[in-house]
Amino acid sequence: MSSEAESRFHMVDVSQITSRPVQDMLRTDLRTDDGVRIEAVYEPSTASVTDPAAGTAVVVAHGFTGSADRPALRRAVAAFRDRASVVSFSFRGHGGSGGRSTVGDREVLDLSAAVRWARELGHARVVTVGFSMGGSVVLRHAAVERDAAARADAVAAVSAPARWYYRGTPSMRRVHWVVTRPLGRVVGRVGLGTRIHNRDWDPVPLSPVEAVPLIAPTPLLIVHGDRDxxxxxxxxxxxxxxxxxxxxxxxxxxxxxxxxxxNAADDELLGRLGNWLARP
Incomplete structure (x- = not known):
């Protein structure tokens, strides 16, 4: 899967911003630096605040084969909205977004576009939370993004891998089959609604465990289940x-x-996670 140098990930052009007031739900398309169209949704906080844009915005990054409209992500968004405004989006190759999935590589550009949009809407504090593949993306994004408008003020990674190419569980061996085999990519497109790029990473992007030391002083939370x-x-x-x-x-x-x-995060965990993300 093609990658450019990590230092280029800060260049993002957010386009087609709707002019509707931020008190309403907004749906729009964002345009990344490499020209991919990303569907995104903004939902103001349901907490009793005079100006939702004055508070924190949480940008939510879904897992592989997910999307902004999948029920599990919608449940997380609803929990977070009790505490903050929320931007959700579909990674490239997922949902209604364009392009093809690079399984966590160029998805950093998608996240940067979403963070920048949250700031365009008036939020001074923008935090990111990612699940699984999205968890690896928020870690790398926090490590490599240098544009102040696209950086996160706090980061939470849920069920994220520490290293690439892990095949130590049957579940991950199935994922690798879907990603690396022609028939697997057909299954991904037809059965899972995910369009996957057919090229290997070149070069291999910074791994999550290599990214973590570069995140400081940004606050970082790591969440993981013991039955993952x-x-x-x-x-x-x-x-x-x-x-x-x-x-x-x-x-x-x-x-x-x-x-x-x-899919495994229950309401209690989502509430605690929302509290962590929304705290100043």
Whole structure:
């Protein structure tokens, strides 16, 4: 899957911004630096505030094969809206967005476009939360993004991998089959609604565990279930250890009985996560 140098990820052009007032739900298309159209949704906080744009905006990054309109992501958005305004979007190759998925590589550009849009809408504090593939994206985005308008003020990664090419579980071996085999990509497109790029990464992007030491001093939260069928608990522990070695320890929540990503996050966890994201 094609990648450019990490230093180029800060160049994003947000286009087609609707002029409707921010008190209403907004749906629009964003345009990334590499020209991909990304569908995005803005929903103001349901908390009792005079000006929703004055508070925090949470930008939510879904997992592989997800989208802005999938029920599990909509449930997370609803929980976060009790505490902050929310921007959700579909990564390239997912949902109504254009392009093809690069499974976490150029998706950093998609996230930058969404963060920039939240700031265009008036939010001075913008935070990111990502699930699974989205978790790896928010970590790399926080490490490499240098444009102040597109940077996050806090980062939470839920069920994120620590390293690339992991095949240690049956679930991840199935994911690799979908991503790397022609027939698998057909299954991804037809059965999972996800259009996957057919090229290998070149060069291989910065891995999540390599990205974590570069995130400080931005606050970082790592959330992982102890029954995750994709990535066992050595992944979040590796991420937390990398932060510790960098002198900026991350908060680590190991959730008892939790499975994987947004599908496994219950209402109690989403409430705690929303509180962490919304706190100044």
């Amino acid at each position: 069928p994709y990535f066992p608990v050595d992944h979040p522990r590796m991420l937390a250890a990398a932060a510790e070695r960098a002198g900026a320890p991350a908060e680590l929540w190991l959730e008892r009985g939790m499975g994987h990503a947004e």
